[in-house]
Amino acid sequence: MSRIKLPDIAVKGEVEAVIGGVAKDLEVYFDNTEEKEVIKSCIERVHQVGGSLRLLEIKGGEVLAEEIENLLKAILSGSSLESQNVSELLVGALLFIPKYFDFAINHKQDIPLLVLSTVNLLRRSYGKGILTEHLFFGFTYDGDIESYPVNKLNTYSDVGFRAKRLRHMFQVGLLGVLQGGAIQTHVKSMYRAIVRLRKITGDVPFARIWDLGAILLEIIGERRLQPDSSIKSLLGAIDRQIKLVCDFGVGIGEKCPSRDIVSALLYYIIKSGVDNEKITTIKELYDINSDLSLYSEAELDEQRVKLNAPDKKVLKRVSEEILEKLAAIKDGLDQLDRIGDIADEEVSFIRDGIINVIATLSLLELNYASEIMKEIDSFVCKRLGQQDPHGEIMSVVADKIVVVEMAVNNYASGFDNGEGELIAESNYNDAKRLVVKEARINLDKIKNTIEGYMDSYMDAEQIADMPLLLDEVKGALFMLDFNKAAEIIAKCSRYVKEGVIYSRIHPKDVDIDTLTDALVGIEWYLESFEQYDRADSGLLDVASESIDELVG
Template sequence: MSHEINSATLDVVHKEVENTLQAVEQSLSRFLDDRDSGEDLQNCIDQLNQLRGIFVVVELQGAETLAAEAVQLATEVPVGAADDKNELLSKLSDSVFVLKRYTEFLQTEKIDFPELLLDTINQLRLQRKKSVFLESHFHEFDSTKQIDLASVIALDKFSPLGDFSHHAHRYRHMFQTGLLSILRSNDTTVALKLIDRSLEGAARLSVGYAMAPVYAYARELVSSLEHNQTEFTDERKRLFMQIEKLVRLMVSNGEDSRDESPDQELMREIAFLHAVVDQNNLSAKQVLDQIDLAVRYTEQERVDAKSRLMGPGSQVIDSLSQAVSEDLMTIKEKLDLFERGSSIDEEDINLVSEVLTRLSSVLIVLNLPRLSADCTDKAAIVQSWIGAEESIVENDLLLVADSIIGVEAALAKYKESGSDIDHVLVEKDPDNHFLKEANMMVVEESQSSLVLTKRSITAYVESAGDKLHLANIGQALDSARGGMLLLGRERVASVIAASEKCIQQELLDSQSLPDEKLLETLADALSSVEYYIDSLGKSSSLNDDLLKLSEDSLKSIGYDVVA
């Protein structure tokens, strides 16, 4: 998986990024409507630069690179741009759209996956006639070290082959035929078999020379591609074009080509793709270890992340969720009436069936085929009730109700994370929507109890010790402590218990007002635990230092927290 990001930092800048992107879209849209508007074009460039600066600060290398490329491309757009600049403007618009989608992806997934932006970045670079970035671009490695394939690749299975010129021409043609099929996005199965055969031959022709390990290792990559489903991105197609150049040199340079010095960049990219496609491949790891390069993701992770990135956007999800919520409410109301034994007519049954069918179509749009199929099945069950309105089987009602609850939970989770949740079953999902809602209610109630406690103590002090203000503190803190125990937060519950003991002895049982030091320290302890509880409802990464601060504060006034 690509590296996680600091969600707290991202939350701080998210609104600013969102507003700046909206400003970029508006400026670019106005310029497209009036290409003589130099002010709108300059505003667009300035706003893109502002975005780039934000991405630099939060260390989002892919987003920063894309924003920088968009700035460079925008500066090449002249005021009054003619139709010959349409493609350039189209690429610029695409880059803004992808940036917007990527910021949504960051907000939901909480991981930075710069490789997802590589294709868009390279399209902008090609538009400016610059060299493209390779797939390993966002990975660090030691450029002072050299790859030595001969120490990793065994050649004993390759028997030498004579008649170099004859076979070189044949293998080159074989490789080109396979490559053309890949470039045209045709069936890659046969294409890879042709390339595999070509590279085997090239290795046999080069046994005993410097290039033999390169051909042999490239063949290992092709073998992995044959056995693992792999998308041929533009970057990967370019890699195979680079390998084809080596085979072509066998024809143009003859036998001398066998002793060429292997290209370090090419060997690195072959090993990199090999590791992405087959993370368990030993030779790929050995090669990359030579230059201290560690691959951060697998092919499956990249494909899944790309699917989420290019899936429906948050605005689409919001619109669909609203429409689906209304349909779900309609079904639940009708099912409730059916269950109560109210009179059921054919019109009601048809309505429920139609809504389930409509839900099935929406779920297909959201790429949730299993849930969609389930709704289709339940629509058929409901349709079978026609003519048997008086004898609807209770189990059928429960099956339909379960499906509705499942769809509701799945959509809530989809909206929250954008993840593939087509498999969600409410009763088996440990992270389901309803459980989260219940947890949030507990968190909010516990927060309210702590806020009430702090206000009560403030009122007690301001009234010169009127203990009536403390009457509800015990109940409030017991509620908060019970809530934390319910959530499995025993350490938080212990802090609250120690705070309650302090309040009981120093405020309720005492005949005089506590000193300022104790009150301030108690306030610090309560505030720290309040902040911690607040984070329970907002982030999966919790700051245990807040609890440590509460514990230390209570200890300093003589109240140790007992675990």
């Protein structure tokens, strides 16, 4: 966090005008992709905005403008892009700049971490790696990592062999942490492995990772820091450093540890807020400023709410109108369900109401609820074109309307009777989180089912319901537009049905482990959405690779 220079009204107005002009020109460009001059002009103006933000010392906006400029340059050069919705991503990121500008001015502070998820979406779209939290914060340890205060090599000649055994212990604990069960028990296993590694490698440069890793694991074990997706990724990186010891053996004494990992370990140790003798020693050894101010996740969430907070007065009235329209739509659909056929004007009333609600939800950026209303419209059209003797179609419609009502009610629940207060917008709507929560509950049931299957010496009855649970998770993921994750779950379901249940072949233990790894990858992916309100598709790579090993 940093204080900013307060701009005059003219500068603020200029930035907003430039951004608005660029957004309009991009719409023209994407309608006619031959107009390269349009992109060149956009690049120049975005660069100008970035310069203004740099002068005002608003780093969050500056970095955002820089990444938008990089993506525009990639488009201009004809580079292959990862994202299929580049136009939406660009315009959304552009319009986020004045919003962040207002936040920085109104709260007189710059918190770049608030734009990290958007920055990483931009970077991923043009093929760049994502920025980790500690790097984005600007925290990089640039001191000596090529030596150690004592630099005394171990006396074990079989370092590589011992490291392989300890890596297995570390990996067992790591898998437990990734799966989310009995965290403290698994962390202790990892801690023991890393302490023993410290002993067999001695005071070599790599000891920095073992020392810092042990402290971080202690902090996690004491529940002072939650192992979110970033920390889990860091623990995975430590595992890969252990592999280097396995590969190089005694030669590890001549190798340097990863500066990025050392920096990340220091960052999270300091961020935890724990203050004891070990950490004091670490701060002195690494010359860390004790006044370094890092936001906790709870504090960041609070700031995100402020950043994403529209005025409540008008929105409260709009929310009430949406609920009234939904009630009228439900009455019309109820009549259709009971009578079986209704007049054309009643049909038009229902369809017009649905379309109106879709447009209003989109305007409020309640995109998840808007997509559900589009599904409702599709179901209603299907019902009008055929009989529904068992009420299956209308039952689905009724369930979906309840979800939309929940979304709108949760949106409106942030309102109170005070004047000028703000509410959190749709990115934090609880309806979408509820679907994610239900999916994770089903994933837990699936993992328990697998354990029961293994404990029963592979009794197929134990997994009879597993395909149904997997299909429910798949349906939830498709509802959330997490299509890649849904496809991975579909492959898991196919493997369980065709490769295990129908074939009546007992799978190998390694195949069950591979299936579990794929499920853990999906769970990790959903966890990233719950924490950051954006799902990191990069987290699906391991899951995809795992299931592809089974089904091809």
